[in-house]
Amino acid sequence: MLIEKTKFISKTTITANTYLIKVFAPSIAQSAKPGQFCNIKVSENSFPLLRRPFSICDVEGDYIYFMFDIHGEGTRLLRDKKEEDELDILGPLGVGFDLEGDYDTAIFIAGGLGSAPFPFLTKNIPADIEIHSFVGGRAKENVIEYKMKNVLAATDDGSYGFNGNVVELFNSKLETFDTKKIRIYACGPNPMLKALQNLCNEKKIDCQLSVETVMACGFGICQGCPIEKYDGDGYLLVCKDGPVFDSRAVKL
Amino acid sequence: MNMVDLSIKIGSLELKNPVLLASGTVGYGNEISKFTDLSKIGGIVTKSLSLKPRIGNPPQRITETPSGMLNAIGLANVGVEEFVKSKIPFLKEVNSTLICNIAASSVEEYVECTKILTSEESIKAFEINVSCPNVKEGGLEFGNDLKAVGRITAETKKVTDKPIFIKLSPNVARISEFAKVVYSEGGDAVSAINTLVGTSFNIWTKKPKIKNITGGLSGPAIRPVALAKVLEISRNCPIPIIGIGGILTWQDAIEFMIVGASAFQIGTANFINPNTGLDILKGIEEYCIQTNISKISDVTASYQI
Numbered sequence: 001m002l003i004e005k006t007k008f009i010s011k012t013t014i015t016a017n018t019y020l021i022k023v024f025a026p027s028i029a030q031s032a033k034p035g036q037f038c039n040i041k042v043s044e045n046s047f048p049l050l051r052r053p054f055s056i057c058d059v060e061g062d063y064i065y066f067m068f069d070i071h072g073e074g075t076r077l078l079r080d081k082k083e084e085d086e087l088d089i090l091g092p093l094g095v096g097f098d099l100e101g102d103y104d105t106a107i108f109i110a111g112g113l114g115s116a117p118f119p120f121l122t123k124n125i126p127a128d129i130e131i132h133s134f135v136g137g138r139a140k141e142n143v144i145e146y147k148m149k150n151v152l153a154a155t156d157d158g159s160y161g162f163n164g165n166v167v168e169l170f171n172s173k174l175e176t177f178d179t180k181k182i183r184i185y186a187c188g189p190n191p192m193l194k195a196l197q198n199l200c201n202e203k204k205i206d207c208q209l210s211v212e213t214v215m216a217c218g219f220g221i222c223q224g225c226p227i228e229k230y231d232g233d234g235y236l237l238v239c240k241d242g243p244v245f246d247s248r249a250v251k252l
Numbered sequence: 253m254n255m256v257d258l259s260i261k262i263g264s265l266e267l268k269n270p271v272l273l274a275s276g277t278v279g280y281g282n283e284i285s286k287f288t289d290l291s292k293i294g295g296i297v298t299k300s301l302s303l304k305p306r307i308g309n310p311p312q313r314i315t316e317t318p319s320g321m322l323n324a325i326g327l328a329n330v331g332v333e334e335f336v337k338s339k340i341p342f343l344k345e346v347n348s349t350l351i352c353n354i355a356a357s358s359v360e361e362y363v364e365c366t367k368i369l370t371s372e373e374s375i376k377a378f379e380i381n382v383s384c385p386n387v388k389e390g391g392l393e394f395g396n397d398l399k400a401v402g403r404i405t406a407e408t409k410k411v412t413d414k415p416i417f418i419k420l421s422p423n424v425a426r427i428s429e430f431a432k433v434v435y436s437e438g439g440d441a442v443s444a445i446n447t448l449v450g451t452s453f454n455i456w457t458k459k460p461k462i463k464n465i466t467g468g469l470s471g472p473a474i475r476p477v478a479l480a481k482v483l484e485i486s487r488n489c490p491i492p493i494i495g496i497g498g499i500l501t502w503q504d505a506i507e508f509m510i511v512g513a514s515a516f517q518i519g520t521a522n523f524i525n526p527n528t529g530l531d532i533l534k535g536i537e538e539y540c541i542q543t544n545i546s547k548i549s550d551v552t553a554s555y556q557i
Contacts, residue, residue: 001286003527046500050316050469051524196508216314216321217523220283222276223325224298224314234307235328240283 001093001219003166004028008085009063015141015185017069018113019079026062029090034121035096035185035210035244038066039218041088042077043070052078053197053215055187058119060148064089067116093218094243097208103183105131106141108133109196111166112142117210119147121185130180136166136183136192167195174203184247188209194252207247213238256540257547258533259424260294262492263415263440265350265377266516267294270536270548271505271529274496274519275300275353275379275419276325281346284534287526292533294515297348300337300381301369302354303355303361305331315452315461317510320471320498321502321520322450324464327355327384332368341405344374346518352407353419355381359400370412377414380404383421383446386469395421395446398433405437415440421476425447428480428488435491443494444485445478471520472498479511486512486553500528509551 004023009084014020028038039051052074059067068075081087097117106125108118115135125131126247133151137143140160145151155168162169168187186196187210216222219237226235227242228251234252236242255392258269275297290296293440308328315322330339343350348552352375356362362380369375383395383402394400403420408416418434420427422445433443447468452461460466478497485493499505500521508516521528 003287003525006405016385046319046472048316049319049520049524050321214312214315216323216520217526219526220284221279221526222314222323222523223279223308224323226308226311226313226328228310235311 001091002027003090005195006087006089007086008081008083010083011079011081014067014146018067020057020065020067020145020146020178021078021081023064023066023087023089024062025064025089028089029059029064031054032064032092032120033096034124035117035216036092036094037243038064038089038091039093040066040078043073048074050216051218053093053218053239055116055210056092056120057116058123064117067113067144069090069113069130088232090218095241097185097210097244099124099126101135103206105130105177105182106149107182107184108148109166109170109184109186109188110134110144110148111136112113112138113193114186114188114192115144115146115148115170115208117187118185122147122149134166134170136169136188138220140187147236149211163249165192165195167192167199170196171199177205182206184208191198197247197252199246208244209247209250210244210252211238211242211250211252215239235245236237255546256537260549262417262494262514265349265415265440268292269533270310270509271533272297272351272494272515272517273522273529275380276518278523280335281343281348284522284526288530290346290348293348293529294514295351295376297351297379297517299351300327300353300355300384301326301329301332301335302356303332303365305329305334306363310463312462312468313464314539315523316442317450317452317469318473320469321448322452322467322469324462324467326464332365335350336369336372340374341373349376349379350374351379351417353379353381353383358409359403360362363411366408367411370414370497375414377417377440378408378412379417379419379443380408381419381446383419383423383424383493395422398429401430402433402437405434417441419441419443419446421446422477422481426484428484430490431485431489435489439491441492442485443496443516445474445481445497448474448477461527470498472500474498475504478505482508482513483511483555499532502532502539505532505536506539508550509548510553510555512553512555514549514552
C-alpha cells in the first residue's frame, strides 16, 4: 500500500451511467490483488475533501482499471478527467478475495456495479476451476457483464434474462451444481448480499462477500467504516479487515 | 543547510518540532507508519484510551460535509491494558514522542488511566480529552463544566509528573475561561480545539446521515473558528496552546502559531494524505528561512493586532 501519482489514460462508457477508466499506476498495479480497492483523490484542491474508494476492476501490466457509477460530485470529477491528468491514488487497500481452499467451481454473483471487481478476479482464478457468473440489475441497462465468463442475467423488471433478482436466479440453478464443490464470490448492494448470505449460511455454502460502505482514510486509522461482527461482538473495519468477508464473519 | 531551530517546549516537554499528529487520526501509529516516517514528526497523540475497551458507535459513523467531515466514532479503543500490552511495543520502535490521549466517563477513571499509564516510560505526556462530543456519558458534559475541567486537571496532575494537556471543547461561550482554569490547576497546556458539534440529514429519507444523529465537525471548515479560539486563549491566558483545527498545509500551521499556538496537530488531513505532517514540517522550515526566523518558537503569538 502506497500513494502513487498516477496518470489518467482513458475513459470508456459501459452503460449510460457507468464508466471504466484506465490509469497508469505501475507500483500499485504490481501488488494489487482481486477484491482490493484504491482510495482516489479526485481533485487537486480540497473539494471534495476526502478520497473516494473504488474497487480494482482489472489490472493489465502497469495499468489499473476502475469502474464506477456517477453518484455525486466526486465521481463526476473523476469521469471528467482528461488524458495525461495526474491522479493521486492510495492503494492497493484491504483484504481481497481468498482464492485458496477446496473448490472446483467458482460462482460470481454481482448486482449492478457489483460487477466491478470480477474482471480481475476472473483472470486470477486457477485455470482448472470452472467459472459461472450471475449478474443482476434493475433493468437491462443496469446489467454489467463486462469481461465476465458464462453469464446468466437477471433483471428486476424482466427486461433481460431471468425476471427477478440475481439471488433468486442463482437459487433456481443451485441444484445444477449439486455434484460440484462450489465457492461463491459476491459483490453488490447490501440487500442482495444479505439475501445471498442468508441462503449460503442456511445451506452451508462457501461464500465470500465484498461489501461497500462510506469511508474516509481507507487504511484503518479513522475507524469510520465499521461492520458488525456476525456474532454481534463488536465491529470489524471494512477498509482493513475487508472489504471481502466470509459470509459467516459479518452482519449485514 | 538546516539553520532553523525547530524545537519547541511545552512545559517540561521538549519536542524536536511543533508538528503533532492528532488523536483519532493516527490510531496507535502502526497503519500510518507505512506512509510516513513518524520518527521525524514532533510527536503523535494516540487514539483516546479509556480504562476498558470500547467498541464505538454503530455505523454510519462518518459523512463528508462542505470542506469537512462529521464523525461519531464513539471513542472506539482497545482500552488501557491492551494498549500497554500490544500497542506500546510498536510505538517504542517508531521512535516518536508519544502523547497518550485519555477519555473517561468519570474523574476517577481519568485518574486511574493516568496512574496506570504514567509508569510507561515511552509516554512523554498526557492529553486529557474532556470534550468528545460523541459519547453519552463524560465527553462534552465535562468539557462544558468549568469546575469539572478544573478537577480533572488537578486530580490527574496529582498522579503523574508528566505534562498534562487538556483538550478543550469549542462548544462553549468563552473558551479562555476553561484555559484559565486549566492553568490555575497546574495544567501544562491546552489543546484547542476539539471538533464542533454538527449534523447532516438526507433530504429524501429525512434521516440523519450518521447514526449518532450529531457528530464532531473537523477539517478546513472549522479552521477560522479554531484560529479565533486559539487567539482568544492566547490573549487571555499565559498557558501554552497546541493548535488544532483543519490544518492541511504549512501555511495553515503557521497561521495557528501566529495566533498563539506553540505546537499544532494535524488531524483530518492524515486521512487524505498520511504524509501531511512531513510536508508541513518542510514548509514551516522554509518559511522560517524565507522570513529570517532562527527559532520556530518565535512565531508563537507573533500576531500584529
